[in-house]
Amino acid sequence: MTNGIIHKLAAGRVYPKRRFKLGCVLGALALALTTALAGCGPAPGGSTAKAASGTAGSAASTPVQGGELTYALATSPDTLDPRRSGLAVSVRVFGALYDTLLIRNADGSLGPSLATEWKASEGGLSYTLKLRDDVKFQDGTPFNAEAVKYNFDSIIDPETKAANALALLHPYKSSEVIDEHTIKLNLETPSQAFLGNLSQGMLSLVSPTAAQKDGENYGKNPVGTGPFKFVSWSENAEIKLAKNPDYAWGSAESPNTGAAYLDALTFKIVPEEATRIGGVQSGQVLAAETVPPQNVVALQNDPNAQLLQTNTIGFPYTLFFNLEHEPWNELKARQAVQYAVDLDSIVKTLYLGTYERAWSSVTPGILGYDESLEGQIKPDTAKANALLDELGWVKGADGIRVKDGKKLTLHYVDGSPNREKRNDIAAMIREQLKAIGIETEVEITQDIATVVYQNWDYDLYGNSQVNSDPHGLASFYHSTEEEGRRTLSGLSDPQVDEWLDQGAIEPDEAKRAELYKKVQQYISDQALILPVYVFPYTVAAGRSVQGLAFDPFGYPIFNDVYLQK
């Protein structure tokens, strides 16, 4: 279900169902450098405080009309059709081209966008939404209930080969057009995550006229309702958008509900970190995303540049033990690793203080986040050694522990390219585990799809995911019945299943939060994972760029941006 795909997402790329195009992509150099990430990456704006600091410029100045914003992306979008996209980088562009039915406010609550009111039915099997009646797509097609129906129906139509959107829309069944501007969405099963997902960029609404006309090629000729309309896309180079002068339906929360201040918005694709950031400093581009930690400090002191940063919400970058592999199916073995690895030092060294360390299986900002887990586990080599001694692993001549003639090894798999310095985390963990007699074999592969999701050939593998709802935990920790399918952890515990199942449908927020706290506690007590860092989306921008803010998922909002002369 949903979970399967989302969790792939997390891998940084999404392997869309049945779509062969996809971004799958392994990688490519481009992805490579991408750090930011993709599908997954993290997302939204975890701490509100930071998000606030993420707004460029002072609120005091008056917006200036006109000008072009050039924004350097680390990787190229796969398609501009939100239904078919599998990459987070595409969503950055969607925000300018499209609108969603709902939006997520900075405080985590849901707000109106194209839908003004929404109501769940008794039992949660359907939602009725009232739509704005003053909206039209950039090609003149009116936005109405029929358009919403077309969008959602086409996502679940296998012909469309929808990617992440399909997972996000689950368990959508059908739509009923009540009147021109009222629609009822029917679900297969109740889902507390459904409504929230309607605020995600991958569920942006496309013009039915354009989508039907261009079919598979729609992704290169997108038409939305957003503040910018599509002009051109030259591959691996740039995507040009121009102001949509008719735009008058910006979210009430945003400072600018009317047409954009900018005349034009151009995304440039610049995979090399150094060149991307250098471009801002030299004025070749006005903004560039995913600033490497080592450049953050320099930028903060640069009189010509500013640094915007927002934490993303969802599931932090987390290393999962494979519970089906010995000896990591034993709690004490996992705990030994938990005590031996000094994550504080790793996160500080590699990210130079720019990333926050993660403590739980979800990030702050997600419903039910358990603060009590913060600071609970401290590195303790003596304890780690003692645990392994108890299990009967004895240090050999080379310092590596042995039991029954077998060496104590940990097969650590990570993807290439080295996104967010994840390969370097592996290198540091390898050093730290050597100290307690564990030999870590680090395998860096471009083929995560095969190694991890096909062969499940890892003892430790890391993943992250942008998400708005704790229900996503099920994709990592809920047992699976189907043959050949499993989760990254491989956990199968009826108690956890029960909490997760209950959480999916519990309408009472407080009770829901409690359930997910229990899950987090369990995961931590059982040492199922090593939570590493919360991903901040960072943007370097020239001083003239004002009003650039981010939604809680970490996606930039362009409608409010203007260029100070």
Added chain:
Amino acid sequence: MLQAIASRLASSLLVIVGSLALVFCIFYLLPGDPVLSMVDPTSVSPEVIENLREQLGLNRPFHERLLTYFGDMLTGDFGRSLVGSEPVLPKILHQVPATLLLTAASSLIAIVVGVALGVPSAVRKGGLIDFAARIVGLFGISMPTFWSGILLILIFSVQLKWLPAMGSDGWATLVMPALALGFVGAGSIVRMVRGSMLEVLGEPFVTTLRAKGLRERLVQYKHVLRNALIPAVTLIGMQIGDMLAGTVIIETVFSRQGVGRILADAIMAKDLPVVQGVVFFTAIVYVGINLLVDLSYAAIDPRIRRRGAGQ
């Protein structure tokens, strides 16, 4: 002469077909399953995967796939990229100008520097120019291009802020990549030109010419250079090909658009149709350059011209 060219073309065609078959074989033997990287193996049923394989023709025997591939290509169908599902041909053609521009600029630098330093350095051995030529020659072939590219960025973009470090818009962005790439070619060409000049200078006919009282300048630039050029032209041809290949790295270092970037991406994504397309493109350029090289022999060396005419 024409016939010679025609037969050259025929054998070139054979070579292009061969290189495509070669890449096809490499990917055929490649371990990963391209279908698995296209779909989510955990959420897609085995039938769907099977269908996809069927659709892509991955189930058919090797020779059949190879034949279909060449058949399609004859009709101008290079297939679709596995990653973006867009047609391969326009995708590559779109990037060709940027790469050719870079290759041409680097080649120009390489040839000009190579010949301008190589010739006088042989004539005036031990002098300042000779010293410079030896330095360019040795460092040119010893420095990794990605390193010299990085050094250029460090000096001219980061420190001096004279030149843009990235992109492919405008002439300013072309300077550093072309320098980094051209330097390598210049190194080889200097060595070659210098070496063959020296060799020819030692030939008896030079002594004869000198004895006949020809002006030294005429001896050197008319007779010696002409004779030394043949091996140099061959090498220049090969160098242009190598610079074309070098764009894979340089386009990455400088974040330029181009065929090299596409190729690097495609190789890592195991996107066979795109890799094939790029190899086809490079093979054509390579073969084209070789043809030009052959033709230029005739221009340089009257003996070859005559022999060619005789055939």
Added chain:
Amino acid sequence: MKHSAAAAKTSGRLRRIRQAGLDKAPCGAQHRTSGTKLRFGSADVLTGLAGIAVSFLVLCALVPGWIAPYSPTEMNTAAILQAPSVLHPLGTDYFGRDVFSLIVYGTRDSLLIGICSVLVGVLIGGTLGTLAGYAGGKLDTVLMRLMDVLLTVPGILLALTIAAALGPGLRNIVLAIAISSVPGYARVMRGQILAIRRRGYVFASRAIGARPSSILIRHVLPNSAAPLLVMATLGLGSSILAGAGLSFLGLGVLKEIPDWGALLSQGRGYLTVAWWICTFPGLAITLFVLSINLIGDRWRDAVDPKRKGKV
């Protein structure tokens, strides 16, 4: 019939010329024509220095522990990104590892990639060239056409494709570089064999009834080996560059001790804040390749039969 004969002739000419070019490219023929004591002296000083550099690097590869002040895996997180100082002569990287020690320890794999791929390439290329040259006829045509095909795909592209197909790993990188260098060695070897077969002593041995295999082993091979060995020496430099290039593009392995190319690639992102991380490994590569080329040049001069004849 006539047609193909013409083709063979033209491409044969091209091949000969090319081979001559290849042979001479890094030509040090300057020593041949003039030989004042002084110049020989200065060249020898340079070669001597190169020899010292190579010996030092070989020593680093064999016993890094004697030279490196720190363990290459020691991560001193209290001293990350430190500029070169007395404590850390080449600074520290982002893990707090000592860059000098990393380079010293990284020598082993860097040299290993170079040496192994040259060995494998020479072995395969030499064998194929010998076969083609000695057997002649159809086998020769087929083998050399195959080499033409390999040459049509530029070396780095071929290596990149092969490395991507085989997956990361030291062995695969070696294989990728080796295969892409095979055609060059095969051609030179074939040319040598063809030339030597026609020498008087070969005819003489045949006349006295020696078996072809013994002629090959006792006369032809030993006499053809020298140019191949010189080419291999110079090839060592380019193999190391190619290996570094592949590591740079991310086809290397995440080893505890990175080779030079990988080290450089890792340090690239820190260019503006810690230039030393990628500058010094690049310098190490350049120094080594430069030294090898200097030595190779000298050796080439020494074994060049033309030179022998004239000096």
